[in-house]
Amino acid sequence: MQTLATVKVWDPLVRIFHWGLVGSFAVAFLTAEDIRDVHEVAGYVAGGLIATRLVMGFAGSPYARFRQFLRSPVEVVSYLRSMIRHRDRRYIGHNPLGGLMVMVLILAMGGIALTGWLQTTDAYWGVEWVEELHEALANLMLGAVAVHLCGVVFESIRHNENLVAAMISGRKRAPAPGDVV
Amino acid sequence: MRAKDFLCSVRGLQGAVRKDGNNVLILLNKWRLAMKMILSTIVGTLLLAGAATASEKCRVPMTDWQPREALQTKLEGEGWKVRSIRSEDGCYEAYALNAKGEKVEAYFDPKTFVAVDMKSED
Ligand code: HEM
DSSP: OOOOOEEEOSOHHHHHHHHHHHHHHHHHHHTTTTOHHHHHHHHHHHHHHHHHHHHHHHHSOGGGSHHHHOOOHHHHHHHHHHHHTTOOOOBSSOOHHHHHHHHHHHHHHHHHHHHHHHTTSTTTTTOHHHHHHHHHHHHHHHHHHHHHHHHHHHHHHHTTOOHHHHHHHOEEEOOOTTOBO | OOHHHHHHHHHHHHHHHHHTHHHHHHHHHHHHHHHHHHHHHHHHHHHHHHHHHHOOSOOOOGGGOOOHHHHHHHHHHTTOEEEEEEEETTEEEEEEEOTTSOEEEEEEOTTTOOEEEEEEEO
16 A cells, blocks of 8 residues: 655635635526526625635735746747657646636636626616626636636646545645746 | 457457347346336427427507507607617617616517516616
8 A cells, every 4th residue: 555645735715715616606597597696606606716716816825826837928839849758757746737828717707706796786787798708718718618628627637636636635746856836 | 348348248248238138128127117207208308498488478460560660659758769760579769768767678469569568687
């Protein structure tokens, strides 16, 4: 029996944020057409989670910070190239492509929460473009989540680790030589 | 379970089926009945849900619909600030601020402009 060394990567707040967002998005999506009260509560929960995450992006634990995982377009493209050639290195935090996806997910969800709330204000009550933007962002989010899941599965297989379990326990296999810490 | 045990149990099962054809038939019938009940419940629920969504608040032939501008003019005459009017459930659905400044979502008969349903909040 061999026990593998692991390192802490995702702090508890990141994990609560993640699974809370999954839950609130799912509930909001399922109730969008006809259970308005539940839809609004789920939307506010998601909005609160996003606001918290934005703060964590600047002042959170090392792997939660935007500066840790937001890379330049050049780096993203070169990572994509290395992926195609099966040469991509293992990242302990988000890889450059994953980091980009994380930002898309956070911003899209923030935009959805914002345009949803706007529709309850006097100024934007019943204003059609806000409603249309809200729905378009929700559809974008749905597509992004699908790509996100594909990425998680792909990276898990590529580096022989269970990233979903890591987002639950917060721990990942200790870095090997060549991994990006 | 070892492969040999597995094979034995499969053979045993086949034997039982041959010897005890009647019991198997009874079981099969019970199974069919259960599936029928489950399926009919699902189909019934779907049909009911479909009927619920298809049930329209207003029933007016298209030729009798007044233009939505007419509804807008009427509501504005009553002091409403109309944000949008769309067709929904066979009615016109208007989002507006009423004369008291409350946010309203109201359904109107497209022929008579009688309010069929109205929700408001301030
Ligand atoms: C509505 C659905 C989802 C949304 C909006 C979402 C959003 C996010 C976000 C924003 C992050 C970045 C976490 C952070 O750094 O704060 C993330 C990471 C992650 N998500 Fe999701 N997620 C969703 C569904 C899922 C599901 C269903 C799974 C798995 C079954 C999953 C697995 C992961 C994993 C493993 C990571 C870490 C990726 C990495 O190792 O770089 N996500 N997700």
